[in-house]
Amino acid sequence: MDCYMLKSRRLVGIADAWSVDDADGIGEFPEAMSAAHKQMVTGLEEAMVAKLELASHSSLFSSSDDSFLPGSSSLDTSTSEEKQGLSESTTERPGNNGSSRQVPRLRVLGTAGMAGFGKAVDILDTIGCLVTTSLSTDGGFISRVKTKGCPISILAFEVANTILKGATIMQSLSEDTVTYFKQVVLPSEGVQNLISSDMGVLMRIVANDKREELKIFSQEIIRYGNRCKDPQWHNLDRYFVKLESENQPQKQLKETAIAEMQKLMDLVHRTTDLYHELHALDRFEQDYRCKLMGKGSSDRFEKDNLPGENIQIVRIELKSQRNYVKSLKKRSLWSKTLEEIVEKLVDIVHYLHFEINASFGSSDGGELSSESTEDCQRLGPAGLALHYANIIIQIYSVVSRSGYIPPNTRDALYQGLPPRVRSALPNRLRTSSVPQELNIDQIRATMDKTLKWLVPMAINTTCARGFLRFSEWAKSGTERIGRRPGQPDVIETLYHADKAKTDAYILDLVVWLHHLVSQSNRPANAKDQSTSNQD
Structure with a gap:
């Protein structure tokens, strides 16, 4: 029924749609409508026609108001159709059951007048929709955007x-x-x-x-x-x-x-x-x-x-x-x-x-x-934390081995040393000496005192990746929230480490590593010397 009410409401705004021509068919009721529906729609049409006549008698839309419309002109009453439209009569149209009904004919206000009336109806319809959707029961305004929300x-x-x-x-x-x-x-x-x-x-x-x-x-x-x-x-x-x-x-x-x-x-x-x-x-x-x-x-x-x-x-x-x-x-x-x-x-x-x-x-x-001075440069902001971590891990891997150390491993470690460590290394090697009574195990034990707290920070630096992503957390199958063993806090890495202090510890480890390699190669050198003396 709502669609037919809307249909009749729109017909009020366009007078030409209510022509007396039977071929038009717009003014007819559908065959499927019940008698009660027909009577209700007919009553609405007649009430709206009465309002239209009242507006025309009170000169609501005068010819002077139509001057701004394109193609507007004064009312022309010379044509026969408009003279016929000024009379109020009814036309019989048969229905499905053979009965007839009276369809009211609208009083035509003229082309310009009805154009203005149609636009006014459209404007009122728009305002009515806005007021209906924007006013709450307590008289305040409600934003439709706020109530609808943005779906995720x-x-x-x-x-x-x-x-x-x-x-x-x-x-x-x-x-x-x-x-x-x-x-x-x-x-x-x-x-x-x-x-x-x-x-x-x-x-x-x-x-x-x-x-x-x-x-x-x-x-x-x-x-x-x-x-x-x-x-x-x-x-x-x-x-x-x-x-x-x-x-x-x-x-x-x-x-x-x-x-x-x-x-x-x-x-x-x-x-x-x-x-x-x-x-x-x-x-x-x-x-x-x-x-x-x-x-x-x-x-x-x-x-x-x-x-x-x-x-x-x-x-x-x-x-x-x-x-x-x-x-x-x-x-x-x-x-x-x-x-x-x-x-x-x-x-x-x-x-x-x-x-x-x-x-x-x-x-x-x-x-x-x-x-935060130049004398206390941090490895993380300087972009050196990961590089220093790799050097420390290489030193630890060399110390953990027993026996002969390949020359390529030793050369790679030396080339990767920080510039300050590499420049200070020759002087430290000339001035430092290892007591003869220290063996390989004792040298390793001395190095382990530093490596036991330095290596975990280096490993944490290589494992630190920031926040855990949702996809990784979903695939892990755990409900635990927070950092895991493989995700240390920033303070537990080399990010905030003092560059000068870290260089000093790495230099000390490299010197001890030199003595460790020398001690590992000493038996072979002594054997070569003894064989040469016999010859």
């Missing part, structure tokens, strides 16, 4: 990756993790010898690392916010900048952030299931396509029903898998909107900012103060 859909896995980053940072700021960090990691030999022995400097370094991780996490949320249809989530970078000047956390902020992160992680777990089931669906579809290709390329499928039955089974399994994937999409991040996820992530960023300050101190203390 295929971005679900990228959003899950971001949520995992936030969960990792939150886990690293837990009370147990911070306590372990302060009591075990920072007082360790590697951190104390290569980075700094000042706990205040170490705390500022860790705080800066956490803020850098939070910055990476926040930038992804800013990007999601700019994709939202709701403009209140745009330009979140300005809001996050304001957080740096706030030092007092809001009440119940921790409880709210933890509860929201738990809800988000539940969605991440369901998204993980969706990740696996989508891969399974892809395998089902490939299997189904292979079955269809086999059926089309072989004549025996037309004689034997068994392959057809196999295809039917695969088709049923494929349909079942599609339905399961569809249900997982409804329960995972796929069906959520960016607005509701960004809202939770913003609260989490707010909490993490205050938690970093509470655990490791605020950023008011500045950077590394006197440590």
Whole structure:
């Protein structure tokens, strides 16, 4: 019935559509309409005709108002059709049952007048739609963009990756993790010898690392916010900048952030299931396509029903898998909107900012103060951390061997030494000497005292890859959040190591390695000398 009401409403705006010509057919009611529907539509038409006549009598649309319309002119009453249109009469049109009804004929206001009236009706229709959709029950305006939201859909896995980053940072700021960090990691030999022995400097370094991780996490949320249809989530970078000047956390902020992160992680777990089931669906579809290709390329499928039955089974399994994937999409991040996820992530960023300050101190203390001078160049910012790690691992591999060391290994190690170490090595070899009573095992034991804390930091440097990606976490089959043994913290690597201190330890190891090789080759040299003396 609504479509017919709309039809009659549109006919009021276009007078020419109600011509008395029977061939037009627009003014007729469909045959399938009931008598009640016909009576209701007829009543609406008659009421709207009465309003039209009232508007024409009150000169609502005068000829002077039509001057701006293209092709407008004064009312022309010289034609016979318009003179006939000025009279009010009815025309009988038969229906299916042989009965007739009276169809009202509209009073024609003229070409220009009806054009203006039609445009006015269209404008009123548009305004009415806007008011209907923009006004709430309490009289306020509601943005249709805000209520609709921006669906996540295929971005679900990228959003899950971001949520995992936030969960990792939150886990690293837990009370147990911070306590372990302060009591075990920072007082360790590697951190104390290569980075700094000042706990205040170490705390500022860790705080800066956490803020850098939070910055990476926040930038992804800013990007999601700019994709939202709701403009209140745009330009979140300005809001996050304001957080740096706030030092007092809001009440119940921790409880709210933890509860929201738990809800988000539940969605991440369901998204993980969706990740696996989508891969399974892809395998089902490939299997189904292979079955269809086999059926089309072989004549025996037309004689034997068994392959057809196999295809039917695969088709049923494929349909079942599609339905399961569809249900997982409804329960995972796929069906959520960016607005509701960004809202939770913003609260989490707010909490993490205050938690970093509470655990490791605020950023008011500045950077590394006197440590950040040219005399204390860090390996990570200089791009040398991985290179130094490879040198240390090579030294360790040579020390672990027994017997003869190939010349190519020795030459490769020497060519890879830092310039400062290589230039200072000849002088150290001339001035240093090893007591004759030290054997190979004793030299190795001396080197192991340094390698036992230096090698783990080098290995951590080669294994450090930043945040764990969602795909890796989903394939691991574990629900553990946080850094794993193969993913150390930045402070446990050579990234913040002092270049001058690291060069000194590497130079010392290379000198001891020279004495180790000399001691390993001494028996052979002595044997050669004894044989030459006999000759």
